[in-house]
Amino acid sequence: MNEQKYEKVDKTINLLRANLLSIIFLILVFGINYGLYYKIWGESIGSVINDTYSCILIIIFIIIHEIIHGIGFCRADGVNWKDIKLGFNIKTLTPYAHCKISISANIYI
Missing domain, CATH: 1.20.5 (Single alpha-helices involved in coiled-coils or other helix-helix interfaces)
Structure with missing residues (x-):
């Protein structure tokens, strides 16, 4: 090389x-x-009601999306739901799902 x-x-x-x-x-x-x-x-x-409804749906789907990440983390050996942290970082406007314990990179494959 x-x-x-x-x-x-x-x-x-x-x-x-x-x-x-x-x-x-x-x-x-x-x-x-x-x-x-x-x-x-x-x-x-649309109307104001439809726009409000759409915003609420987007927020609900973002929460569901992060929960799905948490469920994916739980597939790793030794990870329980209590090892998952869901939250929202206000400084970066970012929702997140975080596994508190180390997991293998193979779980993503």
Whole structure:
């Protein structure tokens, strides 16, 4: 194997910045879709009640998504539900599921 000099470049993005960018992107995509729908069909796509209902559903599905991660962690040997921590990091606007004990990387395969 030839030894070559490589320069390590950090390409990570701050979680808060990533989440804020995704929220902006989401608003833009929905805004464009709503605008096109209104222009084509001449009527509004939803109401305040439907928008509130949709936001509640999104929050519920995010919670279910993190619970599914927790269930996946429980598949590892020796991991019980009490070893799983579910939460929300307000600093980075990130929901999470975390296994408190070490598990093999093979559980992800």
